[in-house]
Amino acid sequence: MRALLASPLGFLIGLSLGALGGGGSILAVPALVYAAGQTPRHATTTSLVLVGLTAVIGIVPHWRAGRVRFGAGTIFGFAGVGGSLLGSHWNKVADPNVLLLAFSGLMFVAAYAMWRRVKNSPKPGVARSVGTAATAPHASTRRIDPITILKVAGAGTIVGLLTGFFGVGGGFVIVPALMLALDFTMPEAVGTSLLVLTINAVVTLTTRLQTGSIEWGTVIPFTIASLLGVIVGSRLASTRDSSSLQQWFVGLLVIVAIYTATRSGLALR
Numbered sequence: 001m002r003a004l005l006a007s008p009l010g011f012l013i014g015l016s017l018g019a020l021g022g023g024g025s026i027l028a029v030p031a032l033v034y035a036a037g038q039t040p041r042h043a044t045t046t047s048l049v050l051v052g053l054t055a056v057i058g059i060v061p062h063w064r065a066g067r068v069r070f071g072a073g074t075i076f077g078f079a080g081v082g083g084s085l086l087g088s089h090w091n092k093v094a095d096p097n098v099l100l101l102a103f104s105g106l107m108f109v110a111a112y113a114m115w116r117r118v119k120n121s122p123k124p125g126v127a128r129s130v131g132t133a134a135t136a137p138h139a140s141t142r143r144i145d146p147i148t149i150l151k152v153a154g155a156g157t158i159v160g161l162l163t164g165f166f167g168v169g170g171g172f173v174i175v176p177a178l179m180l181a182l183d184f185t186m187p188e189a190v191g192t193s194l195l196v197l198t199i200n201a202v203v204t205l206t207t208r209l210q211t212g213s214i215e216w217g218t219v220i221p222f223t224i225a226s227l228l229g230v231i232v233g234s235r236l237a238s239t240r241d242s243s244s245l246q247q248w249f250v251g252l253l254v255i256v257a258i259y260t261a262t263r264s265g266l267a268l269r
Contacts, residue, residue, distance in 0.1 A: 087164020
């Protein structure tokens with residue numbers, strides 16, 4: 001019943017995943033701990049199931065619109081396998097309150113990264129025209145050289161660590177990494193990030209399921225709400241500028257980060 005009452009938060013998670021290509025998963029763990037009553041370790045596992053399923057559904061409209069680069073996304077995803085395994089090991093041995101305190105720091109970093117993206121983005125009129133033109137596939141002009149490969153491998157490893165340790169997708173790292181390293185447009189980076197997120201979630205869940213179980217009574221209502229959110233968010237990504245949504249989401253991240261840091265810090269004391 002507690003998970004069912006908290007499931008509207010899943011809609012917000014799916015909305016961010018669909019519209020922004022990431023960020024929503026970082027809200028899943030605090031929502032599962034403080035609203036659904038899960039332990040931090042169980043919450044990171046449930047978050048992986050939730051985010052993985054919503055990413056699989058959310059990638060469909062991006063794929064139909066030609067915004068998913070499967071070759072580059074697959075390479076990026078598998079570049080993070082080692083990081084995912086290491087992060088899962090750290091998750092098993094970390095103190096739950098230390099995990100939550102570190103998670104609050106991650107939320108501050110994600111909020112800052114998203115705020116920078118909003119600040120440096122074109123004006124709404126320009127963004128819409130660019131986004132509309134970029135919905136069709138185009139050939140990347142970035143040459144694949146050793147430096148680019150190292151950038152992709154490094155970013156993939158960082159994303160894998162985040163997924164394994166915190167149970168998040170790392171979209172706030174994936175999207176700018178794809179844009180800078182491979183010269184993707186924002187719509188392509190958003191769509192492809194869902195593929196990367198799915199690969200990392202599956203790899204990490206494979207290791208988690210060997211040592212624990214999944215509380216499906218919590219996963220199912222959250223997932224249903226998230227799927228509704230990701231459908232709405234994907235449509236927003238196709239038709240509207242996401243700057244206002246990102247600004248709102250940055251504020252929400254900061255509030256949740258402060259709350260999580262306060263609760264976990266007091267628990268450690």
